[in-house]
Amino acid sequence: MPSDGKSGAVGVDPEQLWLRPTEPRRGRRPSFSREAITAAAVELADAEGLEVVTMRRVAAEVGAGVMSLYSYAPDKETLLNLMVDHVSGELTVTDPTSGDWRADLKTVAHLQRAHMLRHPWLPAALSTHRVPGPNTLAFLEHALAVLRPTGLDGASKLEIFAQITAFVAGYVTHEIAQAAASRAPDRAAAERRYLAAVAADGRHPELAEALSAPGRPLTPDATFARFLSRLIDGLDTG
Template sequence: MDPQELWLTPDRPRRGRRPAFSREAVTAAAVELADAEGLDAVTMRRVAAQVGAGVMSLYSYAPDKETLVDLMVDRVNGELPVTGALLGDWRTDLKTVAHHQRALMLRHPWLPAALSTHRSLGPHALAFLEHALAALRPTGLDGAAKLEVFSLLTGFVASHVSHELTRATTAESPDRAAAEVRYLTTVAADGHHPELARALAAPGHPLTPEATFTRFLDRLVDGLDADPEAQPG
């Protein structure tokens, strides 16, 4: 569906009489279904049943599932804070943005997959993008570079949360984990993998999901070059 038609037209059916529900109600029902059963469970028929409407009535608001998912993504983006004061330290502010994104994706586990295929920015997504771009203002980066940094950050969070959720649902057995440790220890001691041996000998890090995410995020954001003098052109 044309983004301008989707986001800039009033909430009304595209044809026929106005039904006893709204675009917001349809979207809320779809989000509830996806939260409970996953994105694959969201079909026009099931969402219509959830709001007590006929399937054909639903098409007045969302002509296809792709459009419905766009609406869902923007609805949950409305949970992201966009009015909090920025500290002016762009790295700290950017990390806060990422932590908010992670929390949102953990509340809505279907969101990382949806973001990989749905790029249409609704009003809530645009408000959060505006907030993130404001966080990057002190960098001196040009507009295109700021958008790239935000895209990089969002992609990192989505990928990390997807991995986090997969690990949580397919927990490795203690025997399997111990076997992996024995294998790597044996390989590291064979003299052919000195870098691996050094890595395994180094002190370990906390392995909680939050600590791991924060550590990876720090490496990503702290490694960004925001020196405008280093930008080409």
């Protein structure tokens, strides 16, 4: 039975989802498509967050009966897979790899960050298992080509890509939360006063030393670049 639930308990059959025809097999041809349904769900998530994306709400957005949507996406887990792959189509890479895998991998990560900032719901959607569709696989293919000069085996390259993706998703989640917090200046000022008091209490010398160190650029872009360099430059390919 179709589910409008918010969990992924139903599971997804990748062959059914990606390799078989997507149009309903019986009845008259509908005035909407799986692409239109997915695009409506993405637009809704971009505007209001992933939690508002339900089959009923998406059906209202496309002007369809909710039951008719189940021919395309029998549950929310399937819809989330469709949404992730839909936006992954924005990650088209046309430039060839340079041969400098560390530089190219940093470019991959910067593309992912910009992509997740355009779709703030994406880190949460990626936090559970997703069945990669054609757009996701195309970007993965590029990332694996970037890592070819390392000489690592396939499993290790997949692990590195997963590690980078997880780092970017975590950073973007933190970045979005920090941006929201910065819109409450009283709270930010209170946090600074609190840390200053803790650093001065004599019980946290390491923290006091860290906070007294010369400042570095704290823009999200600069901080992301520093964190990313530490991660990628420190990868062991031996």
